[in-house]
Amino acid sequence: MTSAQENPETLSVLDRPNSYIGKTVPRPNLDRLMQGRGLYVSDIELPRMAHVVFLRSPHAHAKINSIDVSVAKQMPGVIAVVSGKDLSSVITPWVGVLSHLKGLKSAPQSAIAVDRVCWQGEAVAAVVASSRAQAEDAAEHVLVDYEELEAITDMRIALESSTAVIHASLGDNLAFERNHDAGTVDQAFAESDQVIEAEFVFGRHTGVTLEPRSVVADWSAAEARLTIYQGTQAPHMVQNIAALHLGLKESQVRVVCKDVGGSFGIKVHIYADEMATYALSKLLRRPIKFVADRVESFNTDIHARDHRCKGKIGVKRDGTITAFEIDDLTGIGPYSMYPRTSAIEANQVVNLVGGPYVTKNYRARARVVFQNKNVMCQYRAVGHPIACSVTEGLVDLAAMKIGMDPVEIRRRNLIADDAYPCASPSGLRFEQLSHHAALAKLIQMMDYDALRAEQSARRAKNIHRGIGIASFIEVTNPSAAFYGVGGAKISSQDGVAVRLDAQGSVICQTSITEQGQGSESLTAQIVGSVLGVSMDRVRVVLGDTDNTPYGGGTWASRGAGIGGEAALQAAKVLRKNILDVAAAVLQSTPKELDIVDNGVVNVVDGASRIDLSELARIVYFRPDTLPPGIQPEFMAIRHFVPREYPFAFTNGIQASWLEVDTDTGFVKLLKHWVVEDCGTIINPQLVDEQIRGGVVQGLGAALFEKCVYDERGQLTNANMADYLVPMSGEMPDIDVGHVVSPTLESELGAKGAGEAGTAGAAAAVTNAVNDALRPFGTIITEIPLTPQVILTALGRI
Amino acid sequence: MTAVAISLVVNGERVDADVLPRLNLADFLREHLKLTGTHVGCEHGVCGACTVRVNGDIVRSCLMFAVQTHNATVETIEGISDSGEVSDLQSAFRERNALQCGFCTPGMLMAAQDLLKQSPCPDREQIREHLSGNYCRCTGYQAIVDAIETTARARTGRLP
Numbered sequence: 001m002t003s004a005q006e007n008p009e010t011l012s013v014l015d016r017p018n019s020y021i022g023k024t025v026p027r028p029n030l031d032r033l034m035q036g037r038g039l040y041v042s043d044i045e046l047p048r049m050a051h052v053v054f055l056r057s058p059h060a061h062a063k064i065n066s067i068d069v070s071v072a073k074q075m076p077g078v079i080a081v082v083s084g085k086d087l088s089s090v091i092t093p094w095v096g097v098l099s100h101l102k103g104l105k106s107a108p109q110s111a112i113a114v115d116r117v118c119w120q121g122e123a124v125a126a127v128v129a130s131s132r133a134q135a136e137d138a139a140e141h142v143l144v145d146y147e148e149l150e151a152i153t154d155m156r157i158a159l160e161s162s163t164a165v166i167h168a169s170l171g172d173n174l175a176f177e178r179n180h181d182a183g184t185v186d187q188a189f190a191e192s193d194q195v196i197e198a199e200f201v202f203g204r205h206t207g208v209t210l211e212p213r214s215v216v217a218d219w220s221a222a223e224a225r226l227t228i229y230q231g232t233q234a235p236h237m238v239q240n241i242a243a244l245h246l247g248l249k250e251s252q253v254r255v256v257c258k259d260v261g262g263s264f265g266i267k268v269h270i271y272a273d274e275m276a277t278y279a280l281s282k283l284l285r286r287p288i289k290f291v292a293d294r295v296e297s298f299n300t301d302i303h304a305r306d307h308r309c310k311g312k313i314g315v316k317r318d319g320t321i322t323a324f325e326i327d328d329l330t331g332i333g334p335y336s337m338y339p340r341t342s343a344i345e346a347n348q349v350v351n352l353v354g355g356p357y358v359t360k361n362y363r364a365r366a367r368v369v370f371q372n373k374n375v376m377c378q379y380r381a382v383g384h385p386i387a388c389s390v391t392e393g394l395v396d397l398a399a400m401k402i403g404m405d406p407v408e409i410r411r412r413n414l415i416a417d418d419a420y421p422c423a424s425p426s427g428l429r430f431e432q433l434s435h436h437a438a439l440a441k442l443i444q445m446m447d448y449d450a451l452r453a454e455q456s457a458r459r460a461k462n463i464h465r466g467i468g469i470a471s472f473i474e475v476t477n478p479s480a481a482f483y484g485v486g487g488a489k490i491s492s493q494d495g496v497a498v499r500l501d502a503q504g505s506v507i508c509q510t511s512i513t514e515q516g517q518g519s520e521s522l523t524a525q526i527v528g529s530v531l532g533v534s535m536d537r538v539r540v541v542l543g544d545t546d547n548t549p550y551g552g553g554t555w556a557s558r559g560a561g562i563g564g565e566a567a568l569q570a571a572k573v574l575r576k577n578i579l580d581v582a583a584a585v586l587q588s589t590p591k592e593l594d595i596v597d598n599g600v601v602n603v604v605d606g607a608s609r610i611d612l613s614e615l616a617r618i619v620y621f622r623p624d625t626l627p628p629g630i631q632p633e634f635m636a637i638r639h640f641v642p643r644e645y646p647f648a649f650t651n652g653i654q655a656s657w658l659e660v661d662t663d664t665g666f667v668k669l670l671k672h673w674v675v676e677d678c679g680t681i682i683n684p685q686l687v688d689e690q691i692r693g694g695v696v697q698g699l700g701a702a703l704f705e706k707c708v709y710d711e712r713g714q715l716t717n718a719n720m721a722d723y724l725v726p727m728s729g730e731m732p733d734i735d736v737g738h739v740v741s742p743t744l745e746s747e748l749g750a751k752g753a754g755e756a757g758t759a760g761a762a763a764a765v766t767n768a769v770n771d772a773l774r775p776f777g778t779i780i781t782e783i784p785l786t787p788q789v790i791l792t793a794l795g796r797i
Numbered sequence: 798m799t800a801v802a803i804s805l806v807v808n809g810e811r812v813d814a815d816v817l818p819r820l821n822l823a824d825f826l827r828e829h830l831k832l833t834g835t836h837v838g839c840e841h842g843v844c845g846a847c848t849v850r851v852n853g854d855i856v857r858s859c860l861m862f863a864v865q866t867h868n869a870t871v872e873t874i875e876g877i878s879d880s881g882e883v884s885d886l887q888s889a890f891r892e893r894n895a896l897q898c899g900f901c902t903p904g905m906l907m908a909a910q911d912l913l914k915q916s917p918c919p920d921r922e923q924i925r926e927h928l929s930g931n932y933c934r935c936t937g938y939q940a941i942v943d944a945i946e947t948t949a950r951a952r953t954g955r956l957p
Contacts, residue, residue: 026891033899034887034906036834036874043833133819210838210846210900210934261836261900262934294839516897516935689894689940696937720843720932728938729929733921757937 017596020525020535024685027521028535038259041214041231042291049216049287050079052280053135054273055125055142056299057117060151060372060713061166064115067125068143075141077134080284082126084112091279092245096336098486101343104176104368106336107167111276117146118166118334119374120713121299123273126280128288151372151713155306155331158369166334166370175336176343176368178350182425183361188323192314196397200390201782203706204306204331207379207697208725211261212292213301215274217281226253228278231260233268233513234553239545240489241270241339242278257543260515264697265379266301267515268555270338273300298718303707304345304379306331307386311353313394314361319404319412323361324354324425326390330376331369337377339488343368345376348383348475353391355424355473356435356651357413362425372713380697382556384474384759392470392763393781396770406469406767407448410439414471424473433651434739435471438675441737442469442653446673451657459775465670466772468656470763473649476557476678476752477743481646493641494558495549496566498527498574500634502620504598504613505537508570511551512563513543517754518686519559523567525682526748530571531578532595533612549637557752560682561648565746566640573636581632582615640746648743648751652676654695656764660772662794665787667703667769669732676756677739680749687753688736694757695734700726702762706784803867807832808876816863822856823847825863826873834874834903838932845931848904849873855911874903883910885951889944897935905931909945917953921946 032038069081093108112123125142129135150164157163158173166173189195216229226248232238235255243250260267277290292300307330314322328349332342346366354362399409414435415422423429442448448467455465483490497509508527512519524538531538542548551566552558579590582600586593586609594603599611618625619632626632642648657671674691681687704724708717717723742749762783769790770779778793791797800815807830814829823840826832826849835858838846842860849858850872877883883906889895896902905928912919912927919927924942933941950956 027894030891030896030899031887033896034874034890034902035878036832036903038834038899040833040836040900042837043827208934210844210898210932211836212838260898261838262898264934294841516899518894518897685894689897689936692937692939693897693935694937697934719841720839721841725932725934726937727929727932728925728942731925731938733939734937 016529018532019529021529021682022684024683025521025525025535027518028524029520033259040211040259040261041216041229042211044216044229046216046218046287049289050128050130050284051132051135052126052128052277052288052290053132053139054123055127055139056296057113057120057122057124059117059146059148060120060153061149062117062146063149064113064117064124065145065147069125072127072138072141075134075138077130078138079128079130081138081142082128082280082283084110084114084124087112087276087279087283088114090246090283091275094245094338096338096341098341098483098488100486101176101341101347104336104341104343105170106175107170109272109335109338111272111279119372120715121296121374123276126276128280128284153371153373153709153711153713155329155369155371156308158331158371166372173370174367175332175370176346178347178366180350180362180364180426185323185325185361185363188361189314192322193317194398194401195312195314196394196401197310197312198393198397198781200309200311200393202305202307202386203701203784204303205701205705205707206298206301206303207264207266209262209264209266212294212297213267213271213274214291215277216287216289217278218287219281219285221285224252226278226282228253228255230255230257230274231263231267232257233263233515233555234490235513235543235545236511236550236553237490238270245275246278246282255545257513263515265382265555269302269340269377271300294720295718298707298723299374299715302337302377302379303374304376305386305701306376309349309386309390311390311394313398315398315402317402319402319409321357321359321395321398321413323359324391324394325363326353328366329369331371331373333373333375334370335375337375339490340378340483342375342377344378345383349386351426351428352383352387352473355428356415356471358415360425373709374715380694381755381758384472384755385698385701385762388470388472388760389763389766392767396767397779407443410469410471414439428649429645430649431645431743432741433473433649434677434741435651437739438651438653438677441739442655442673442675445675445735445737446655463659464662464772465657465659466768466770468764468766468768468771469653470760470767471653472760473651474557474752474756474759475647476650477561477642477648478556478558479642479646482556491550491552493639494551494563494566495637495639496523496563496570497549497635497637498570500574500578500612500616502616504611504616505539506531506533507539507541508567509541509548510563510567511549511553512559513554515554517554517559517690518683519554519563521686522560522564522682526564526567527571530568531575533598537598549639557754560750561746561752562640562642564682564750565748566638568748569638569640570636573638574634577633577636578615581619581630582610584627584630585615585618586610642745644745648745650676650678650751650756652756652760654760654764656768658765658768658772660769660790665790667785669699669730672732672734674734674757675737675739676753677741678753679740679742679751681738681740682750690753691736691757692734694755695761696726696731698758698761699731699765701783702765703784801864803864805866805869805871807871808873818862818864820863822849822858822861822863822866826858832873832875836900836903838900845904845908846901848907848931850907855907874906877910886910886948889948893940893944893947895936895940895944901931901933905933905941913949913952918949
């Protein structure tokens with residue numbers, strides 16, 4: 001780590017005059033979005049562009065006997081009707097495995113199904129026409145002869161010997177298994193005063209980005225180059241994968257990412273229909289546009305969190321937690337997703353259970369199985385909500401069993417704030433967390449004792465309110481340990497190029513991407529602060545593999561911590577370069593000069609010496625007047641990746657205050673609190689809004705969101721009227737507080753904040769519902785907590 | 798299918814077009830008039846991203862046919878932005894970071910302006926209720942409610 005003290009030339013960016021770090025400033029370029037003048041992929045039109053519509057399987061599992069496209073091809077506007085076999089001449093299949101997930105297996109997946117479909121919604125043919133409506137009309141006339149096969153839908157039977165194997169070549173339906181055993185679990189349980197077990201059930205849900213997945217692929221035969229316009233979180237990953245499977249060099253593929261209408265992890269993967277669209281463009285030598293409709297989104301956007309997890313906790317009478325044990329089962333659909341794989345979620349569950357607590361005794365098994373449902377993969381806060389709900393649910397059950405307050409049991413077991421660095425029972429290394437400071441702050445913010453008193457008073461009037469607490473840890477700033485070590489070409493480093501233009505403004509190209517989190521803002525804030533340039537003079541360019549440094553993008557809460565540090569370091573170099581030239585021009589020394597408010601000033605008295613615009617004019621247009629031997633470099637580039645810690649863990653705690661109507665089973669959320677520690681806060685408002693947005697996605701999972709499949713593998717609620725997401729009227733106000741423990745791995749000290757809200761929200765709500773229902777002697781360990789689930793638990797239906 | 802001639806006013810400009818009867822208003826605005834600020838999120842009238850004003854009332858443009866707007870006055874986010882009608886709301890959204898990806902925002906501003914015209918001093922519950930037909934997946938809604946509350950206060954001279 002480079003400390004500010006070692007380098008007297010530069011004050012810490014946190015301390016510089018007029019620093020934007022730690023300040024709430026509005027994000028640049030919001031007017032474009034507010035005036036309806038953004039450019040989402042669905043807005044893009046190119047000359048000769050055609051539209052593709054995919055005909056999708058109505059069956060969860062079926063053999064394709066034949067496809068008759070003769071009538072469809074004659075329909076008005078139709079350019080081509082393409083099957084999986086036709087497309088296989090242009091694009092190769094893929095297998096979603098990574099070598100560091102030992103034993104993970106999957107079967108080859110094609111852009112369009114060949115011979116067999118494995119989930120309802122898998123594409124069987126592509127219809128390309130002059131308009132989307134014409135393509136949809138023609139798709140109705142593609143005749144597919146299916147032979148329905150047995151659909152394996154229930155993950156609990158997928159591993160039974162009597163169950164058919166979905167991919168015969170794999171031998172069984174087990175995609176991945178991980179076992180972990182740390183400490184002395186059996187002895188710890190034997191020595192416990194109480195051992196409590198429960199099974200936690202999680203509804204399979206999805207991200208529901210308001211803008212569906214969309215792609216425009218434009219193969220230029222003349223340039224032998226493919227331009228992909230796509231709302232992706234990881235442009236360089238898309239470039240790599242598209243090139244790999246189309247037989248191109250990466251330099252032949254450009255990925256452009258303009259405005260993105262929500263991502264949340266849904267848009268960090270490579271989908272079969274997107275691959276098909278790239279391939280169709282190459283095959284048909286023209287731009288092809290694919291925009292999913294909402295039914296397609298529900299049937300093909302990755303799902304997540306379909307878990308059944310048995311949990312066990314041991315506790316002593318004094319509240320000491322002695323051990324955790326879990327047995328997690330998850331169904332991921334028929335293929336491991338590409339290229340990040342579908343084993344990461346279960347792997348994270350094993351990593352994260354028990355993470356906030358002191359006990360070293362921990363045993364875990366996770367099994368990942370194939371089934372004939374839509375694919376499952378990483379969605380916001382991957383694995384965290386499962387791990388947090390299991391851990392925090394068990395802790396509350398333990399507290400209840402020994403008659404201890406939920407806050408008190410946590411106070412007695414959370415890792416002490418001065419115990420760092422240390423490691424979790426699953427071997428994760430923590431640099432510096434702040435569980436106790438966060439807990440103390442939460443209790444104060446929510447006025448815990450007053451709420452307990454209110455709860456008690458209302459209970460006497462038959463009003464059932466509950467308080468739920470959930471501590472959590474969050475994986476952020478992932479190094480190569482996440483994907484790179486397993487062989488995935490997904491960069492963990494990011495780069496930023498900064499240049500002073502001829503009028504003294506700054507152009508900054510970064511490899512992180514923007515989907516609304518504030519990547520542009522944080523980059524401009526950092527660069528402006530380090531350079532001494534006002535934010536309105538900093539323009540940030542991102543989302544274009546031709547015009548940004550190479551990097552990972554924005555996912556896994558990495559943009560601020562990794563991309564932000566690269567911006568800081570690049571700006572420091574440019575600042576030095578500017579001061580070197582200024583010193584030469586002003587016959588001074590760099591140490592005597594600073595840049596403040598877009599101009600070079602004296603360090604001593606702050607007197608203005610030369611405006612940056614004037615310095616730039618000299619450098620670019622009158623270099624002949626510079627002293628001999630000076631070669632100005634008004635552009636600098638730096639990259640950054642964490643090397644010391646595989647992940648920068650953050651921590652936090654959430655609380656929910658709600659009321660359960662025991663007659664209707666409805667839950668009313670009254671208030672929600674979060675205290676989190678993401679290290680250095682670059683823009684407090686943006687961090688708070690990431691937390692709030694994340695919480696609400698977690699609340700959706702807690703109360704509403706579930707992909708309901710029937711036993712034949714049919715998704716029965718694939719529309720927005722039947723699949724419920726949180727609406728404004730049912731969401732509470734959310735108070736957010738912070739503890740700040742910067743990571744010392746970077747000069748910036750920032751960790752991620754994008755997933756903390758989602759990590760703990762459902763756990764807090766479930767604990768609060770169980771707290772509210774205490775007089776009824778029932779415990780619910782299933783989400784979403786629909787009225788049906790609650791009334792069933794109460795024995796009312 | 799035979800195209801039908803329609804004549805309407807969109808954002809103050811007269812528009813004449815021949816459209817198929819099955820063409821919905823959202824697609825007409827986006828594909829024929831290139832007014833891409835009207836977003837298509839669900840195409841079945843739930844998400845509210847395609848909210849526009851027809852003859853002064855907010856409607857889901859994905860649930861209305863273009864032919865139904867013959868002789869009507871249609872206003873989109875581009876129109877009410879250029880006229881300055883919602884500039885204070887937009888400013889409040891900017892200051893409060895009441896948008897992240899921005900996909901819901903045009904519809905959200907349409908719905909918010911509709912509320913403030915009907916009910917100049919709504920409380921937070923009323924704001925939340927009125928916005929319940931407009932989904933936002935990014936913000937969690939609180940910032941949007943705050944921005945609308947702030948605008949309502951400012952418009953009615955009740956600045957804090």
